Amino acid sequence: MQEFTPPDTIAVKQQLLKQREAIEAAQLDLDAYAGTGTPLATPVLQGGVGGGAAKRAGVVAFAVPDTPVEGEPRSAGQVVADVLLYHNPPLTYLVAAAGVLALAAAWFALRGAHGLTLLTATCYVLLADLALNFLRSLISKQWQEAAGWAGSATAAALAQRAADGVAALARLHDSYLLCRDPVVALKTGAALWALAVLGSYLSLWSLAALAFVAAFTLPAAYSRNREAVKAAYQRAVGAAVARWDALGLSRKQKALLLALLLGSLWLRSAWSTRFVALLVGALAVRCHLKPAEVERIIAIAEPYTMSVRKRASRMSMAAADFAMRSVGGKAHMR
Structure with a gap:
């Protein structure tokens, strides 16, 4: 059948x-x-x-869903952008007010007329924790055990957050301070130099207040006038590049001009500024080097670095051996 x-x-x-x-x-x-x-x-x-x-x-995997799939949760960067761009004005005002209160509380805690230092305040907080745990020990053993930090979910969450923060800092370091891209390294060096100069004129609290005000004003103003700002920036950069190209300087002439600028800074600046000027100048020169020239420099310098590493390893081994013999001799004498 x-x-x-x-x-x-x-x-x-x-x-x-x-x-x-x-x-x-x-x-x-x-x-x-x-x-x-x-x-x-x-x-x-x-x-x-x-x-x-x-x-x-009954083939569910290939059927058209009856309800639309919900969107993915918003990331922290998107939430921050919504706050700074006034997409939700009440939330923006609430965050701004909380930020002002936090800055005021931090200023009062560190520089207020209360007479407390950081060490004294820390000790008082620990004494308050000790007093609370003392009362718990008199009331209930369960409350005392529940107040422990070791093995708690809160401590584990804080440890995970700390590990995530360290990993994020490591990624940030590798992105901007590892010198993989000479242009990024030059921009980073120039930005850090500008911040260092700005910090010499403004205090930490002034910088914090300035950054807070700028965060709640500049992004929103830029979003409203984005096209005009981009056009003005492109015109300014184009005019500067055109004037620079009109000079027709060769690589040697550019290097000589850079040396003159660094020399003037060397004569009229402090040692810290001299060091940073040399670093920024070296990064600028690195941006104009060709790949073959960089490989040539590495080929010349690498044998010397190998020799330095070998000598450092030998010195470290000799120092460790001397320390072990010294400690062993003193223990034998005792």
């Missing part, structure tokens, strides 16, 4: 054969992004007959 195949099953098989390539591509994407946590789009069978047959056959 010949086996009878339902029409719905035949329709599903036909649609699956037509969509074989799409299914294989989706499987490759699933294998590639399985560990990243990135949600993949659910494949949907094309055509009304196949889709209806799939629904009737």
Whole structure:
């Protein structure tokens, strides 16, 4: 007796054969992004007959969802952008007021007329914690044990946050201070130099207040006048580049001009400014070096660095051996 195949099953098989390539591509994407946590789009069978047959056959993976998929949660950067760009004005005003109160409280805690130093305030906080735990020990042993920090969920969460913060700082360091890109290194050096000069004229609290006011004014003003600011910036940069190119200076002439500027700074500045000027000048020269010239410098310097590392390793081993013998001799004499 010949086996009878339902029409719905035949329709599903036909649609699956037509969509074989799409299914294989989706499987490759699933294998590639399985560990990243990135949600993949659910494949949907094309055509009304196949889709209806799939629904009737109970094939949920290829059915069209009845409700729209909810969007991903907003990141911290998007929330900050919403606050600084006044997308939600009440929330922006609330955050600004909280920031003002936090700055005022920090200023009063460190520079107010209360007569407390940082060490004294820390000791008073620890004494308050000791007093609270003393009262807990007299009331209930369970409350005393629950107040412990070791092994608590709060301590574990803080440790994880601290580890995430250290990892973020490490990524930030590698992005801007590792000198992988000479242009980024030059911009970073110039920005840090400008901040150092600004810090010599303004105190830490003045810089904090200035940064707070700028955060709640400049982004919003830029978003409203973005095109005009971009046009003015492009005109200024274009005019400066045109004037610089009109001089027609060669690489040697540019190097001589840079040396003259550094020399003037060397004669009229402090040692810290001299060092930073030399660093920024070296970064500027590095931006104009060709890859072959950089490889040539590395080939010349690398043998000397290997020799220095070997000598440092020998000196370290000799110092460790001397320390071990000295400690062992004193222990034997005792």
